[in-house]
Amino acid sequence: xxxxxxxxxxxxxxxxxxxxxxxxxxxxxxxxxxxxxxxxxxxxxxxxxxxxxxxxxxxxxxxxxxxxxxxxxxxxxxxxxxxxxxxxxxxxxxxxxxxxxxxxxxxxxxxxxxxxxxxxxxxxxxxxxxxxxxxxxxxxxxxxxxxxxxxxxxxxxxxxxxxxxxxxxxxxxxxxxxxxxxxxxxxxxxxxxxxxxxxxxxxxxxxxxxxxxxxxxxxxxxxxxxxxxxxxxxxxxxxxxxxxxxxxxxxxxxxxxxxxxxxxxxxxxxxxxxxxxxxxxxxxxxxxxxxxxxxxxxxxxxxxxxxxxxxxxxxxxxxxxxxxxxxxxxxxxxxxxxxxxxxxxxxxxxxxxxxxxxxxxxxxxxxxxxxxxxxxxxxxxxxxxxxxxxxxxxxxxxxxxxxxxxxxxxxxxxxxxxxxxxxxxxxxxxxxxxxxxxxxx
Numbered sequence: 001x002x003x004x005x006x007x008x009x010x011x012x013x014x015x016x017x018x019x020x021x022x023x024x025x026x027x028x029x030x031x032x033x034x035x036x037x038x039x040x041x042x043x044x045x046x047x048x049x050x051x052x053x054x055x056x057x058x059x060x061x062x063x064x065x066x067x068x069x070x071x072x073x074x075x076x077x078x079x080x081x082x083x084x085x086x087x088x089x090x091x092x093x094x095x096x097x098x099x100x101x102x103x104x105x106x107x108x109x110x111x112x113x114x115x116x117x118x119x120x121x122x123x124x125x126x127x128x129x130x131x132x133x134x135x136x137x138x139x140x141x142x143x144x145x146x147x148x149x150x151x152x153x154x155x156x157x158x159x160x161x162x163x164x165x166x167x168x169x170x171x172x173x174x175x176x177x178x179x180x181x182x183x184x185x186x187x188x189x190x191x192x193x194x195x196x197x198x199x200x201x202x203x204x205x206x207x208x209x210x211x212x213x214x215x216x217x218x219x220x221x222x223x224x225x226x227x228x229x230x231x232x233x234x235x236x237x238x239x240x241x242x243x244x245x246x247x248x249x250x251x252x253x254x255x256x257x258x259x260x261x262x263x264x265x266x267x268x269x270x271x272x273x274x275x276x277x278x279x280x281x282x283x284x285x286x287x288x289x290x291x292x293x294x295x296x297x298x299x300x301x302x303x304x305x306x307x308x309x310x311x312x313x314x315x316x317x318x319x320x321x322x323x324x325x326x327x328x329x330x331x332x333x334x335x336x337x338x339x340x341x342x343x344x345x346x347x348x349x350x351x352x353x354x355x356x357x358x359x360x361x362x363x364x365x366x367x368x369x370x371x372x373x374x375x376x377x378x379x380x381x382x383x384x385x386x387x388x389x390x391x392x393x394x395x396x397x398x399x400x401x402x403x404x405x406x407x408x409x410x411x412x413x414x415x416x417x418x419x420x421x422x423x424x425x426x427x428x429x430x431x432x433x434x435x436x437x438x439x440x441x
Contacts, residue, residue, distance in 0.1 A: 016051040070112035078105035167209025356382030
């Protein structure tokens with residue numbers, strides 16, 4: 001590196017420190033202490049460690065500052081993957097990548113810290129092997145983060161959300177590719193070092209995206225806080241509800257044994273429904289915490305037609321004020337799915353239609369095989385989805401009803417996605433709405 005380029009790179013590192021220090025102060029003074037802003041704060045801190053260490057190393061030529069800088073650069077990949085995971089999948093605490101990412105980042109950061117005190121560790125950190133290990137251990141996590149963002153952009157229909165994710169994508173791509181120039185240069189590959197310049201650019205892009213869409217991030221932070229509280233509350237409620245449910249199921253079995261001699265088919269059917277619904281309630285209680293814990297899905301080879309028929313039979317007993325017509329394809333294939341969870345989805349769809357349509361409502365449930373999907377559609381003649389709400393109906397706590405928590409469709413979407421499928425929604429002219437569930441065969 002010639003002297004002019006060296007000087008520019010030195011002061012770019014100092015500029016990155018100043019910029020990220022300002023961003024960190026803004027986060028501390030003007031943002032909530034939620035996990036979203038906390039991780040963004042530590043991203044700024046890691047940038048400060050990395051660039052300040054490099055600046056002092058260039059100025060003083062003390063190797064201790066070089067090891068100091070590696071602590072910051074080691075932690076950045078894990079923090080970015082964690083932040084991406086929260087923004088792309090806010091309904092979950094974290095993806096499966098986060099814990100291993102922090103583990104590997106932490107190991108590299110600790111090795112950098114101990115390099116000053118142990119000759120063997122110092123040799124490892126000073127050699128090209130440290131950079132190779134960095135690329136091997138943390139490179140896949142950065143690639144996974146990029147894939148998560150692309151998936152989120154392709155999955156969402158909201159242009160605002162696409163814009164938010166594009167900011168993150170641009171920042172991550174700039175950070176990854178410019179950071180690689182520093183790493184490969186240490187491997188004696190002749191490329192210009194752009195790490196500090198890239199860090200400056202992606203810091204502005206990332207912060208610009210955060211503060212431009214701050215209202216969204218504030219809402220997302222509040223939503224996650226509510227979900228954490230809900231998870232604690234639901235755990236206690238689930239425990240209290242399961243006890244009487246167990247008593248009800250036990251009493252139903254005893255009563256069934258007493259009436260067994262009558263051999264009335266209707267009695268047997270009703271007791272079967274009671275038993276099945278108690279099991280379904282237990283499953284709902286287990287899955288109610290799905291926003292912060294993964295759903296428990298147990299897949300078996302099942303017929304969607306049979307599940308729909310049982311669900312409709314259940315709604316008829318419950319006397320829902322809606323006329324249901326079934327158009328079930330005879331060519332439907334059995335698929336791997338969780339029957340209890342899918343029954344919950346179908347029941348929510350029917351109840352939503354009944355709420356939307358009123359006493360003169362009509363609902364058509366249709367199944368068809370459209371390679372490579374099994375498609376189940378629910379078409380009603382209700383009021384449809386209000387303009388501007390179609391992109392939000394699957395958000396937790398969002399509802400257009402006067403009563404309700406806004407959890408039903410969010411749960412449905414999570415269950416369907418856990419099966420590898422998706423839900424599509426369209427208004428029907430002149431009135432009504434169609435929900436289409438597509439499940440892979």
